[in-house]
Amino acid sequence: MDRLKGRASPYFFILPTITLIMFIYFIPLFETIIFSFMDMKQLGVVGEFVGLRNYENLFMNEEFQYSFTLTVFWTFTSVGLIILVGLGLALALNEKFPGNKIVRTLSLIPWITPASICAVFWRWALHPAFGSLNFILKSLGVISGPLRFLSDPRLAIFAIILVRFWRGLPFAVFCFLAGLQSIPEELYEAAEIEGATGFYKFRYITLPLLRGVIAMTTTLLTIWTFQLFDIIFVLTGGGPFSSTEIIPIFIFLTLFRRYDINPALSGGVLVVTFLLIISFIYFKFFGRR
Amino acid sequence: MTSENEKVSRRDWLKFVGGTVVGLVVGGVLGYFGGAAKPAEKTVTVEKTKTIVSTVTSVSPTTITTTTAPPPTPTTVRIFRPGTVEKVRKWMEDAVKEFEKKYPNINVEPVYCGWGEYSTKIRSLVASGQAPDVAMIWIGDVYYYADQDALIPLDQYFDVEELKKSYPTLNACFWKGTLYGIPASVGNFVFFYHKKVFEKAGLDPEKPPRTWDEMVDYARQIQENTDSYGIGIPGDAITAKDVFTIHWYTLTKVKPEYDPETKTVYWDSSEGRKVLKFLYDLVNTWKVTQPDPLSYSRFDLRPLFRDGKIAMHFDGPWILPMLKEAFDFSDPEKCPIGITRIPSVDEKSYPYSASQSGCDQWVIFKQTKDLDAALELLKFVTSPEWQYKHDVIYGQIPARVEEYEEQEFKQWYYEPFKEMLKNSGPPQPVMIEMTEYQRLMCEMLQKIYACEMEIEDAIKAYAEKIKKLR
Numbered sequence: 001m002d003r004l005k006g007r008a009s010p011y012f013f014i015l016p017t018i019t020l021i022m023f024i025y026f027i028p029l030f031e032t033i034i035f036s037f038m039d040m041k042q043l044g045v046v047g048e049f050v051g052l053r054n055y056e057n058l059f060m061n062e063e064f065q066y067s068f069t070l071t072v073f074w075t076f077t078s079v080g081l082i083i084l085v086g087l088g089l090a091l092a093l094n095e096k097f098p099g100n101k102i103v104r105t106l107s108l109i110p111w112i113t114p115a116s117i118c119a120v121f122w123r124w125a126l127h128p129a130f131g132s133l134n135f136i137l138k139s140l141g142v143i144s145g146p147l148r149f150l151s152d153p154r155l156a157i158f159a160i161i162l163v164r165f166w167r168g169l170p171f172a173v174f175c176f177l178a179g180l181q182s183i184p185e186e187l188y189e190a191a192e193i194e195g196a197t198g199f200y201k202f203r204y205i206t207l208p209l210l211r212g213v214i215a216m217t218t219t220l221l222t223i224w225t226f227q228l229f230d231i232i233f234v235l236t237g238g239g240p241f242s243s244t245e246i247i248p249i250f251i252f253l254t255l256f257r258r259y260d261i262n263p264a265l266s267g268g269v270l271v272v273t274f275l276l277i278i279s280f281i282y283f284k285f286f287g288r289r
Numbered sequence: 290m291t292s293e294n295e296k297v298s299r300r301d302w303l304k305f306v307g308g309t310v311v312g313l314v315v316g317g318v319l320g321y322f323g324g325a326a327k328p329a330e331k332t333v334t335v336e337k338t339k340t341i342v343s344t345v346t347s348v349s350p351t352t353i354t355t356t357t358a359p360p361p362t363p364t365t366v367r368i369f370r371p372g373t374v375e376k377v378r379k380w381m382e383d384a385v386k387e388f389e390k391k392y393p394n395i396n397v398e399p400v401y402c403g404w405g406e407y408s409t410k411i412r413s414l415v416a417s418g419q420a421p422d423v424a425m426i427w428i429g430d431v432y433y434y435a436d437q438d439a440l441i442p443l444d445q446y447f448d449v450e451e452l453k454k455s456y457p458t459l460n461a462c463f464w465k466g467t468l469y470g471i472p473a474s475v476g477n478f479v480f481f482y483h484k485k486v487f488e489k490a491g492l493d494p495e496k497p498p499r500t501w502d503e504m505v506d507y508a509r510q511i512q513e514n515t516d517s518y519g520i521g522i523p524g525d526a527i528t529a530k531d532v533f534t535i536h537w538y539t540l541t542k543v544k545p546e547y548d549p550e551t552k553t554v555y556w557d558s559s560e561g562r563k564v565l566k567f568l569y570d571l572v573n574t575w576k577v578t579q580p581d582p583l584s585y586s587r588f589d590l591r592p593l594f595r596d597g598k599i600a601m602h603f604d605g606p607w608i609l610p611m612l613k614e615a616f617d618f619s620d621p622e623k624c625p626i627g628i629t630r631i632p633s634v635d636e637k638s639y640p641y642s643a644s645q646s647g648c649d650q651w652v653i654f655k656q657t658k659d660l661d662a663a664l665e666l667l668k669f670v671t672s673p674e675w676q677y678k679h680d681v682i683y684g685q686i687p688a689r690v691e692e693y694e695e696q697e698f699k700q701w702y703y704e705p706f707k708e709m710l711k712n713s714g715p716p717q718p719v720m721i722e723m724t725e726y727q728r729l730m731c732e733m734l735q736k737i738y739a740c741e742m743e744i745e746d747a748i749k750a751y752a753e754k755i756k757k758l759r
Binding site (some may be wrong): 042043044127128146147150151153237239240241252256257258259275284 | 409415418449524526527579584721736741
């Protein structure tokens with residue numbers, strides 16, 4: 001009996017949290033999954049069961065196909081840039097130089113700024129007439145006329161990648177920095193005695209020992225970037241001409257602007273499934289390290 | 290500390306379980322009897338021809354025939370009015386206080402939200418069974434929710450003939466012949482111009498452009514002689530269409546844009562091509578608008594117009610509070626802002642000038658748990674007194690004709706709105722997927738402005754897309 005009580009107590013203590021999560025997360029998620037197999041004509045009114053038809057229609061939907069391709073491009077480009085530049089910056093910040101602590105603190109600003117403020121700031125910074133970015137590029141002689149960052153369908157996706165890069169970079173830098181500081185100094189000293197150069201030390205000590213941190217950071221950034229909504233919605237609303245309509249924006253616009261419930265529900269379930277797979281990979285391979 | 294001490298004793302377990310059970314039982318009993326105190330089902334008491342007479346000073350009394358009695362037991366109703374929260378609150382708080390004083394048994398809970406979140410908010414509330422009892426919603430949503438059978442038909446509670454006398458825009462409140470809304474927020478587009486910029490450009494500030502050609506000439510002169518842009522054209526994904534509709538109505542004398550019954554796209558015609566070509570030329574050929582219209586919504590253009598960066602601008606009465614805050618509007622001679630009718634196509638061949646009028650409406654959702662109270666609240670907020678206060682605070686033109694007798698609406702700056710209202714058409718078209726129609730139209734205009742599509746190709750492609758809408 002005592003053993004049973006001992007086993008039950010942890011569950012007892014987490015019961016309120018579990019109950020809360022059940023209500024605010026699992027029940028809506030479960031409902032979404034169930035409703036995605038129904039022909040929903042009105043939100044909140046259960047429709048007729050149609051099996052996988054909604055998913056079939058979604059995969060045939062050209063807008064969704066475009067949105068999916070765009071999301072993959074957006075996610076991998078943004079995350080790739082953040083990881084590469086983040087690693088470089090972390091290596092630089094790991095060196096001792098005057099003002100190192102100030103630079104580290106300042107580099108956190110994009111990460112700690114609320115998303116809505118970031119979006120407003122970048123909306124103005126990228127404005128063709130009043131934007132600071134156009135002004136800087138013009139002053140440097142890089143461009144002759146203003147670039148329409150957010151209204152040119154060819155540029156808009158790169159503009160939001162730039163914003164994502166700016167905002168996601170500090171997270172990567174600080175993860176890598178923490179990883180770098182956990183590598184024992186003796187390994188580098190031993191390598192130096194053996195005559196290893198900077199590149200070899202990086203290739204054969206830093207990179208292998210950072211592998212876990214890089215994998216974790218990449219996984220988390222991929223999940224967050226794939227489902228990013230707020231900044232893009234404020235900056236472009238998915239436009240112009242759907243050129244920045246990544247899947248979360250597609251789902252929102254489909255449901256709340258086009259009133260088309262079925263593709264929004266099945267799209268939502270697909271996003272959750274995709275993110276669950278990524279999370280599974282993360283926990284399977286890196287969770288126990 | 291021993292592990293024995295860390296364990297929860299049997300006595301404590303029993304105390305906890307017992308306490309929880311007792312608490313649940315007491316809560317259940319209280320909840321049951323508390324709920325049972327209210328009648329399970331409310332009956333709508335019919336009191337034929339009970340009349341509410343308006344008390345507003347200098348407004349001629351208006352009658353609304355009511356068919357219900359106020360609720361006898363305490364109840365709560367929620368009212369939803371989207372818009373700039375500070376402005377809405379300014380009106381709502383007084384209205385609620387006054388209503389609760391008049392009906393002590395009805396408690397009113399306002400639901401605030403900006404227009405930016407409006408669409409998401411109303412859809413989520415309705416879907417979760419939390420729809421507000423009384424709500425002001427966009428005209429397209431009135432049709433959408435009426436089609437979904439989510440709204441209370443109002444013609445059985447209001448005398449439609451009486452309403453027609455008071456509300457010039459009541460026609461926009463019917464869906465398939467049934468009245469579902471009461472006009473709440475009416476506004477039509479007129480032409481604003483900046484007199485100081487006109488003066489700087491060597492133009493007569495008392496002679497606004499009367500035709501499309503004059504408007505283009507003036508804009509050219511302004512751009513040549515000042516650092517301002519000639520005409521402000523919104524090109525975002527939400528407000529781009531308004532300028533098309535204004536010019537379409539002007540050219541066609543308020544002809545519909547689309548008939549969802551017969552799937553006829555009226556702008557797939559020489560008239561439609563003429564309007565689209567004119568807008569394209571403004572942006573790309575004559576270059577007399579601000580550059581890159583796609584980066585600007587109508588809301589973004591307002592401060593630019595106020596500051597004289599744009600000389601001419603199409604807008605509704607919603608811009609007035611901002612302009613009145615910046616300039617002295619007491620004397621039209623001294624005011625640097627001119628307001629006039631929309632320029633016609635050509636004084637000789639097409640002298641007509643028309644506009645688009647918006648009409649957000651008050652509705653009652655069927656999810657209401659207390660129809661009597663909701664009806665009382667609806668009648669209260671649409672009464673001449675509170676409608677007038679609403680229109681003044683929010684910067685609207687009068688929803689009711691009686692309001693024109695008020696001193697505020699006799700001001701010079703309302704005259705063009707009154708004049709244009711006679712030639713104003715509603716937002717187009719009356720259909721379930723009106724929002725999607727509007728979005729597609731904005732997208733078509735964006736593609737034309739950005740030279741992503743030829744006018745002819747855009748008309749063909751978008752007419753086909755629109756024909757697929759419900």
